[in-house]
Amino acid sequence: MASRFKALLKADLELTRTRWKKALGVFRSHPKVDESFFEELETQLIAADIGVAATGKLIADLREVARDKRVTDGAELEDELKKSLTNLLAPLEKPVPANLPKPFVILLAGVNGAGKTTTIGKLTRRFQAEGRSVLLAAGDTFRAAAREQLAVWGERNNVAVIQQAGGDAASVMFDAIGAAKARGIDIVLADTAGRLPTQANLMDELRKIKRVIGKAQAGAPHEVLLVLDANTGQNALAQVKAFDAAVGLTGLIVTKLDGSAKGGVVAAIAKQHPVPLKFIGIGEGVDDLRPFVAREFVDALLPVVPEAESG
Numbered sequence: 001m002a003s004r005f006k007a008l009l010k011a012d013l014e015l016t017r018t019r020w021k022k023a024l025g026v027f028r029s030h031p032k033v034d035e036s037f038f039e040e041l042e043t044q045l046i047a048a049d050i051g052v053a054a055t056g057k058l059i060a061d062l063r064e065v066a067r068d069k070r071v072t073d074g075a076e077l078e079d080e081l082k083k084s085l086t087n088l089l090a091p092l093e094k095p096v097p098a099n100l101p102k103p104f105v106i107l108l109a110g111v112n113g114a115g116k117t118t119t120i121g122k123l124t125r126r127f128q129a130e131g132r133s134v135l136l137a138a139g140d141t142f143r144a145a146a147r148e149q150l151a152v153w154g155e156r157n158n159v160a161v162i163q164q165a166g167g168d169a170a171s172v173m174f175d176a177i178g179a180a181k182a183r184g185i186d187i188v189l190a191d192t193a194g195r196l197p198t199q200a201n202l203m204d205e206l207r208k209i210k211r212v213i214g215k216a217q218a219g220a221p222h223e224v225l226l227v228l229d230a231n232t233g234q235n236a237l238a239q240v241k242a243f244d245a246a247v248g249l250t251g252l253i254v255t256k257l258d259g260s261a262k263g264g265v266v267a268a269i270a271k272q273h274p275v276p277l278k279f280i281g282i283g284e285g286v287d288d289l290r291p292f293v294a295r296e297f298v299d300a301l302l303p304v305v306p307e308a309e310s311g
Contacts, residue, residue, distance in 0.1 A: 009282055009290075009300040016263035019048040020301050027078040033066050037074055049233050051268030058084050058267075082302050088267060089294035094251065094276035096223065096291075103135070103180040105188045105213055105220035107173075108253075109206055109243055110227035112194030115255040117146060119227050119281065120189045121153035122289040128157060132186040137176035138163035139209065140193040150191055169193065169205060170212035177216035190221065197242030210247050225278060227253045233262035240273050251278035253289075258282045266297070 023044035030037040038059055045055040061084040062077050071077055106123070110116050117140075124134045136154050138161055140146035147163050154161035160183075162176035173190055180188045192209060195202035213220045226243045228236045236254075243249055252275050257263050266277065277292040 009280075009296060013257060013263055013282070013297075013300045016048075016257070017301050019044075019264065023048055023081075024078065024302065027074045027081075030074045033072050033074050033077065038063065048264045049262045049268075050264040051234060051237065051272065054088065054267040054271040057088060057271055082298055085267065085302075086294050086298045088270050089297060091274055092266070092270050092277040092292060093294055094278070096278060100186070101219065101222065103177065103185050103188045103217065103220075104222050105177060105190060105217055106223040106225060107190045107192065107210060107213060107221040107247075108225050108227055109192050109247065110194060111196055111229075111239065114194065114227045114229045115281065116191055116194065116227045117149045117153070119253055119255060119279075119289065120150065120191055121157065122281070122287075123189055123279075124153060124157045124159060125287070126289060127187050128159075133184070134159045134187045134189060135176060135180045135183070135185040136161045137173050137188060137190040139169040139172055139191045141165065141167050141169050141172060142193065146191070146193070170209045173209055173213050174216045177213065177220065181217075197239060197246070203242075203246045206247055223250045223278075224248060225251045225253055226275070227255060230254050230257045230263055230265065233265050234268060236265050237268050237272060240269055240275055244273065244275060249275045251276045253277075253279045253281065254292075255281040258288075263301075 023041060026037065026041045026044055030040060042055055042059050045058060046052060058081060062080055065071060065080045066077060108116050108120060120136060124136070127134050136150055136159060138147045138150045141164060144165065151161050162172060162179055164172055169192065176188055176190065190213070192206060193202070195206065197203065210221060210224065224247050226240060226249050228239060240249070240252065254266065254277060257280055269275065279289050280292050281289045
């Protein structure tokens with residue numbers, strides 16, 4: 001399964017990789033390491049959608065290596081870029097722990113269309129494969145289609161879905177946690193309505209949902225995950241900052257990497273607002289959601305490099 005995922009990751013990051021190819025081309029088109037080399041590389045890295053701050057970090061790392069090792073040939077710095085990128089992304093690796101309180105409550109949030117409900121279905125399958133029981137809370141109480149979609153995932157995976165039409169999302173969460181306790185359920189996956197960070201009333205509702213979950217289960221929610229569509233590019237960084245300020249994110253899930261040329265935004269997040277990246281989604285299949293591993297991600301974008309240095 002791991003090898004299959006690596007192959008899928010490499011294939012499905014093709015659109016993002018095309019942007020990185022232009023950056024790698026600089027190492028060969030500029031045999032001399034001079035100011036024009038760094039300026040062209042900077043331009044291509046920004047074009048790869050990793051953002052100005054992350055680009056500045058990578059360029060600074062390369063300048064330091066070139067100075068300390070007296071590198072004059074651009075090709076000699078190519079592996080250094082891969083090491084620097086891997087080191088930049090490595091702090092985002094923080095998987096869900098193996099030993100969890102019961103029930104373990106995961107609250108998912110995000111804008112409309114990010115893929116929250118589908119992600120919940122994939123998470124359900126993943127936790128079931130680990131031998132854990134799951135219950136779903138349909139926190140989007142106003143969109144019948146959202147509840148129906150979640151119900152389909154529940155039926156497909158043979159798990160209960162706690163829902164109510166037109167009610168209060170927080171009360172659904174409270175009921176779901178009570179049901180999970182009564183039934184001895186391991187994991188509660190709590191869906192919420194899509195909302196923009198600029199919608200103050202809906203962000204207030206999300207804060208309320210989190211407070212009520214905490215009243216229903218001490219220490220919960222144990223994870224607050226923001227689901228991001230990779231296609232949003234640099235706007236994803238603004239979403240991370242806004243949702244983190246509102247509800248205190250513990251992690252991210254980046255979806256639709258298979259159809260995006262903007263996967264480089266992961267580097268921007270790592271540099272400017274490093275919330276752990278728990279999972280990445282690279283396809284429609286239920287198994288195409290996997291924990292984020294920095295080295296695997298870089299290897300999928302660029303050729304395999306030596307083990308990244310710490311620090």
